[in-house]
Amino acid sequence: MKVLVLNGPNLNRLGTREPSVYGSTSYSELVGRCEREGAALGLEVEVRQTNHEGELVEWLHEAADAGRPVVLNAGAWTHYSIAMRDAASQLAAPVLELHISNVHKRESFRQHSVLSDIVTGVIAGLGVDGYLLALRWMAEHGEY
Numbered sequence: 001m002k003v004l005v006l007n008g009p010n011l012n013r014l015g016t017r018e019p020s021v022y023g024s025t026s027y028s029e030l031v032g033r034c035e036r037e038g039a040a041l042g043l044e045v046e047v048r049q050t051n052h053e054g055e056l057v058e059w060l061h062e063a064a065d066a067g068r069p070v071v072l073n074a075g076a077w078t079h080y081s082i083a084m085r086d087a088a089s090q091l092a093a094p095v096l097e098l099h100i101s102n103v104h105k106r107e108s109f110r111q112h113s114v115l116s117d118i119v120t121g122v123i124a125g126l127g128v129d130g131y132l133l134a135l136r137w138m139a140e141h142g143e144y
């Protein structure tokens with residue numbers, strides 16, 4: 001099974017971006033960790049990141065057409081992008097919303113997600129380890 005791990009704006013800055021909030025793991029280290037975890041779980045994992053909303057929307061269309069499960073850290077788009085919500089709504093396969101930080105103990109504008117009520121589940125606040133947990137869950141439940 002192939003799983004797409006899709007990351008939205010500013011996540012390419014991991015490691016240097018607000019390390020007290022997002023930790024010191026760089027984006028390339030995160031990609032490596034996801035790929036290794038995927039291989040250990042017998043999954044094909046492809047990790048992508050974009051700073052362009054339309055590109056993420058198109059990746060979600062691709063996942064919908066291919067029937068692929070998605071781990072989605074939409075970054076700030078989580079909080080306001082109806083276009084992204086509409087694209088994610090088209091997936092029949094499981095979608096896990098992921099946040100490195102615990103958005104519920106941060107600013108009030110981060111406490112609302114346009115995704116949470118249409119996704120399969122949400123992981124927040126476990127640092128980059130959340131991605132590995134999401135992949136473990138997908139290995140068990142990603143087929144639908």
Ligand code: DQA
Pocket residue numbers: 009010011073074075076077078098099100101102103110
């Ligand atoms: C984030 C939380 C969002 O509020 C923020 O805009 C991000 C990252 C997280 O992983 O904790 O860019 O999704």
